[in-house]
Amino acid sequence: MASLTNVNPALAAYLNEADPALWYRVYCPGDRYNIKTSNIAESITSMLKKAKGYPITYLIEFITKNLGRWYWKRREDALSLTTTFSRGVEYLLAVREHYADMMTVKRIDVWRFHVHGGQRDCLVDFEEKSCSCGVFGVEKIPCSHAIKAVKSAGWHMSTVVEAYYRKDYVYVSYATNIMPNVEHAPIGPDIRCIPPIPKRNWQAKESLVGLHG
Structure with missing residues (x-):
């Protein structure tokens, strides 16, 4: 804090006024990691x-x-x-x-x-x-x-x-095994892939009601 005060007094004053539990690991009521x-x-x-x-x-x-x-x-x-x-x-x-x-x-x-x-x-x-x-x-x-x-x-x-x-x-x-996919059936030429059917939101429904009302 002394070094911070020398570099940026305003920031040091702000931190002193704030709740130390919000930024000071020692005063945190829970457990926090020290590395992000x-x-x-x-x-x-x-x-x-x-x-x-x-x-x-x-x-x-x-x-x-x-x-x-x-x-x-x-x-x-x-x-x-x-x-x-x-x-x-x-x-x-x-x-x-x-x-x-x-x-x-x-x-x-x-x-x-x-x-x-x-x-x-x-x-x-x-x-x-x-x-x-x-x-x-x-x-x-x-x-x-x-x-x-x-x-x-x-x-x-x-x-x-x-x-x-x-x-x-x-x-x-790391005890859990990550199993490979051994039952995968490749997509053949006889299988047709189509996009999902989109769902309209309530604004679109209201606009349609207004048009036909």
């Missing part, structure tokens, strides 16, 4: 370049075939994981553990810990799954303070990382 991306749409568009200009039946079969291949590769990738969590989460935990080793911790009770070090001293509450730095409660992945508290308590990391980051959840995300 159109990568999946771009991947689909890139894939469809080879099928452009072909009949719609071929296009559908082309999409089905490629999505089935993608799902299969991701299932295999999830099964090949030798860690508890996905690769991205495991890397993030390793980086945060490096900084956690430089901190000190004092246990308050069964669930709460006071962690010293880093940019600020923080209170970690495992009953609420939160840390006063805000990272643990938002990401559902322990921050460096929470990692230090977990290690001092002798608990396993899986007790504090949300279950949907586990490799079995990654596998389940």
Whole structure:
């Protein structure tokens, strides 16, 4: 906010007056992702370049075939994981553990810990799954303070990382098979394709009533 104030004071003032829950992830009463991306749409568009200009039946079969291949590769990738969590989460935990080793911790009770070090001293509450730095409660992945508290308590990391980051959840995300169309009967010369019968809207009906009234 200090940097934003230096660049655009009017915008910083507007954000301060607005409800922080509308734009500040930490104050949002629900859960929000921290990344917005159109990568999946771009991947689909890139894939469809080879099928452009072909009949719609071929296009559908082309999409089905490629999505089935993608799902299969991701299932295999999830099964090949030798860690508890996905690769991205495991890397993030390793980086945060490096900084956690430089901190000190004092246990308050069964669930709460006071962690010293880093940019600020923080209170970690495992009953609420939160840390006063805000990272643990938002990401559902322990921050460096929470990692230090977990290690001092002798608990396993899986007790504090949300279950949907586990490799079995990654596998389940792609568990559904996308089946190819094996019963498709090609259209022969004896089959006549006609356009659908359009339905008139109420304005057109009223105009017809007025003409014949």
